[in-house]
Amino acid sequence: MLFKRNPNGIDIPFSSEITPRHIFESRRSFIRQLAVGSIAGGALMDMLTREAFAQSEGAQKLAAKRDTAFVVMDKPTSYKDATTYNNFYEFGTDKTDPSRYAGAMKTRPWTVAIEGEVKKPMTIDIDSLMKLAPLEERVYRLRCVEGWSMVIPWTGYSFSELIRKVEPTGNAKFVEFISLADKKQMPGVRSPVLEWPYVEGLRLDEAKHPLALLTFGMYGEVLPNQNGAPLRMVVPWKYGFKSVKSIVKIRFVKDQPRTAWNIAAPQEYGFYSNVNPEVDHPRWSQATERRIGEDGFFARKRKTLMFNGYSDVASLYSGMDLKKFF
Template identity: 85%
Template structure:
């Protein structure tokens, strides 16, 4: 495996000359496991090819200007943690399943259909989405309903930019996001744990909020497969399952959509699912969280912040009982 080096120790002028992060990390894994003799040759090569592909070996670099208005000051989660500890049930229910099995996903060619209550329905390929608005890097907290969190430098632009392009009609009250459901690419679809395809949704004003990010990359590269390639939504004040991955259809609709987890367990997963330390999951508290990559036996858990710390979204819910509309 070729690892390109610069003998002069200066910056490499072209991104194509930079060794992809996943290739480097896969090589490091290879050397480590060879040293300990823990994996047989054929199995090891299969492991490397599968995981390097899933993690975006040869990933396209994405040039994006950091928007300081959308950068939290928390320490960023390490790339290896953000790409190896994931919820993506289309590839399995274990946190490591997506990084192991998402290599079967083919993020190109890819199209997203935008339809429903809009004046200008359209179907956009991934290159058109990349060019629809200037790309920004935003460092967001991600809080999962199971009680863990990360801090990730995402790349994309406000979903409001796409909303402006398609011009919703006065009938549009909600936005529905539909993920890919292809058993050939997604082995987890054989499991009945959820109703497929995965569907999520937002109220139109939530979708229009500047924080809601149409996301096409992270850590300076296109999205790795296990993180929702090639396009996902990120809604940082809501629990992670609200941020639909591998989106193939976006529908503007009149009525509140039926969403995957709300269908599966309505007593546990509400439509809004705003991060709220005062509303516990029926099986565990939401008052604290552990930050992936920073947890240790002696380190106390962090206190969970209302709206995950994004207090400027509170006006979206004026007058609502957020314990009832959880």
């Protein structure tokens, strides 16, 4: 496949080269048959690894009612683009590394510890956690700090449902999310590019906002490994790195958590990291964005919307200087 590289180092395929999902799935099945029959060579096995093995175990369907109150009208990004163009540094820094290597990660059994300033701490397995509240499908924009965006149908429930179950104490002011960091399964964890495990955080009132989604699936199926299986957050008004993946621990805490990117480069990545076209990254503008899969490299850029278009969250930041608290 031919790619064009933009000045920010982002590889974007031409839309004419995006395979419809039904053809993509058929091709994947055909490749698997060839591989089982020992016909496939090294290149074919590489394709098999990237396009089949990296999917979550079983490709389980998730029954969920679409919540029309949380659906943007933009055209959804193709499944192929959303699952092969990813940031997930635990598997490498290249956009194709997660789909290439995430198949090694086992998503069952999986437990999540919920602890800290809560009246009802718990350690719960992923399937029980999935059943704590009715699942909903929501179509959200996701905006990356690097200047690209996607539109994805996610499946989950508002994180506020979990907050209600565990009953935070009056001391809880923030929520800290901690990802899996396993060198045996995640080759990127061997690199010092970030401090491991990956940690992110929200202020408690942000975490209570109904848009903040505890997410188990996308496109009507369980999350593919490369997209954060089996459990991630999606916080659509913030840059994508705030939507932490493969969560193993959730802590309710008094103090603002030390987060991975804020530790790595505090002058570039603030704790809040709200999508804000008026606050540039030190190395590039945030005023515009390119939608992945939309008419190729030379497509007209879109204007970036304040809070990624989710203006309902503005009240969370009343009186704050969003250039200072970036």
